[in-house]
Amino acid sequence: MDEKIIEGKMFINGKWKPGKNYFDVVNPFTDEVIGRIPTADDKDIENTIDAAVSAFQISKSLTAYERARLLEEVSKKIDENQKELSKLISLESGKPIRYALGEVKRAVETFKFASIEAKEIYGEVIPMDAAERGKDYFGFYIRVPKGVILAITPFNFPLNLVAHKVAPAIASGNSVILKPASVTPLISLKLIDIFENAGLPQGVLNILFGAGSEVGMKLVKDDRINMVTFTGSLAVGETIKREAGFKTVTLELGSNSAVVVEDVEDLPGVVDRLIVGAFAYSGQVCISVQRIYVNRKLFDDFLTLFVEKTKKLKLGNPLNPETDIGPMITTSETTRAMEWLEEAKSKGAKVLTGGKNEGNIIFPTVLTNVSKEMRVIKDEVFAPVVSIVPYDNFDEALKLADETKYGLQAGVYTKDVNKIFKAVDTINVGGLILNDFPTFRVDHMPYGGVKKSGMGREGLKYAVEEMTEIKLVVIKRQKR
Ligand code: NAP
Numbered sequence: 465m466d467e468k469i470i471e472g473k474m475f476i477n478g479k480w481k482p483g484k485n486y487f488d489v490v491n492p493f494t495d496e497v498i499g500r501i502p503t504a505d506d507k508d509i510e511n512t513i514d515a516a517v518s519a520f521q522i523s524k525s526l527t528a529y530e531r532a533r534l535l536e537e538v539s540k541k542i543d544e545n546q547k548e549l550s551k552l553i554s555l556e557s558g559k560p561i562r563y564a565l566g567e568v569k570r571a572v573e574t575f576k577f578a579s580i581e582a583k584e585i586y587g588e589v590i591p592m593d594a595a596e597r598g599k600d601y602f603g604f605y606i607r608v609p610k611g612v613i614l615a616i617t618p619f620n621f622p623l624n625l626v627a628h629k630v631a632p633a634i635a636s637g638n639s640v641i642l643k644p645a646s647v648t649p650l651i652s653l654k655l656i657d658i659f660e661n662a663g664l665p666q667g668v669l670n671i672l673f674g675a676g677s678e679v680g681m682k683l684v685k686d687d688r689i690n691m692v693t694f695t696g697s698l699a700v701g702e703t704i705k706r707e708a709g710f711k712t713v714t715l716e717l718g719s720n721s722a723v724v725v726e727d728v729e730d731l732p733g734v735v736d737r738l739i740v741g742a743f744a745y746s747g748q749v750c751i752s753v754q755r756i757y758v759n760r761k762l763f764d765d766f767l768t769l770f771v772e773k774t775k776k777l778k779l780g781n782p783l784n785p786e787t788d789i790g791p792m793i794t795t796s797e798t799t800r801a802m803e804w805l806e807e808a809k810s811k812g813a814k815v816l817t818g819g820k821n822e823g824n825i826i827f828p829t830v831l832t833n834v835s836k837e838m839r840v841i842k843d844e845v846f847a848p849v850v851s852i853v854p855y856d857n858f859d860e861a862l863k864l865a866d867e868t869k870y871g872l873q874a875g876v877y878t879k880d881v882n883k884i885f886k887a888v889d890t891i892n893v894g895g896l897i898l899n900d901f902p903t904f905r906v907d908h909m910p911y912g913g914v915k916k917s918g919m920g921r922e923g924l925k926y927a928v929e930e931m932t933e934i935k936l937v938v939i940k941r942q943k944r
Contacts, residue, residue, distance in 0.1 A: 714920025
């Protein structure tokens with residue numbers, strides 16, 4: 465066997481375990497096999513759930529100091545291995561190396577923030593005697609971990625989105641089963657390795673691989689699991705919600721993020737920023753800029769500049785530090801996005817640049833003349849395709865931005881404070897970003913969607929809230 469091929473194992477109850485059947489991990493740029501990963505069978509799933517259930521007795525009795533120290537150590541080790549980790553992300557996901565490095569740096573912070581949150585899990589005293597019947601009662605609550613948390617993660621941020629689930633789960637004393645995306649499992653293996661070296665207690669974090677619809681679904685349905693934290697597509701999120709039964713479910717799903725450009729001082733600067741928002745990682749980001757509404761007064765200049773600058777983006781090998789646009793994650797995703805472009809063209813969309821592919825690389829594509837019924841507008845395009853639409857009336861533009869089944873983040877550029885308030889009132893999203901792109905995220909802010917973009921919030925403090933229960937204690941005074 466080629467020595468560059470990574471031979472993976474499952475990690476169950478603190479031990480690395482080979483499997484009976486394996487699947488290949490393929491570099492989407494070269495089509496080379498770079499890893500072989502075991503598919504969990506029923507026995508592996510059973511053993512993992514057993515391990516996580518018993519390890520909960522360990523994880524819940526770790527002190528805040530111990531949980532924080534473990535997470536701090538993981539953060540440090542990721543920091544020390546930035547180069548190796550970003551290369552691995554780039555190889556398995558096709559993400560251009562500078563964006564992969566950006567993801568690793570964010571994961572360093574995510575674990576660091578989690579280590580801080582581990583020490584900040586507070587309860588509250590309840591003034592019981594505020595009620596007539598509360599005289600002589602003293603009440604307070606504490607936050608306790610939920611139990612076994614199942615983390616199911618997508619391909620597009622294969623390290624930092626795993627971090628967003630594993631880190632707060634451990635910070636708050638839960639045990640974890642991780643099922644990463646089948647196309648990008650290798651970086652999760654590295655993360656488990658790092659955890660093991662950082663002193664992970666046995667069974668507290670386990671990893672299984674295999675098709676989400678098989679392995680993932682079996683785990684989702686199991687009653688011994690207390691919470692599913694899922695990031696991925698709307699279709700899978702809906703299935704998980706339906707099948708999860710009586711357990712907590714948080715869903716971080718997709719979007720077709722809009723930005724309204726009403727007035728700007730630095731037009732070239734805004735165009736540069738929105739080009740990054742639209743095309744970074746070939747638009748395969750849940751908060752990619754997909755729809756840009758531009759005040760007609762700025763429209764011609766904006767469009768000319770946008771197309772001119774888009775044409776200068778460098779396409780090619782993701783490992784080249786100069787590369788802006790690498791491949792789509794799979795050939796089927798390339799085909800799907802190209803079909804959506806064909807549909808848009810057949811309904812009258814004009815392609816100003818791009819609109820074609822070479823292998824899995826889709827050229828960054830700018831569309832105008834789009835309409836609401838096209839899939840590139842109403843659904844999540846998840847490819848390097850952006851639509852630019854002029855408007856005459858700011859209120860109308862806000863309505864257009866809001867006219868979608870999704871509601872993750874939106875952006876509005878304006879200096880007028882009254883317009884800012886109007887935007888806050890009109891656009892129904894989890895996060896509204898003023899004077900920057902909707903793609904903005906730092907890892908400790910509350911992050912998540914409304915409508916079909918999901919339910920629940922991530923961002924370490926907020927994820928800890930989702931992953932803990934309030935436990936009330938009431939004491940009745942016996943004597944005065
Ligand atoms: P996906 O196809 O929904 O897969 C996500 C995960 O779910 C994978 O681990 C997958 O396993 C698993 N899965 C698939 N079917 C399942 C089932 N029936 N039961 C349980 N698990 C199942 O999503 P993706 O293509 O990897 O990621 C892209 C999507 O994620 C986009 O819609 C994007 O917007 C969204 N996303 C959202 C956020 C956010 O924070 N809101 C962030 C990033 C991405 P397999 O890989 O084995 O199929």
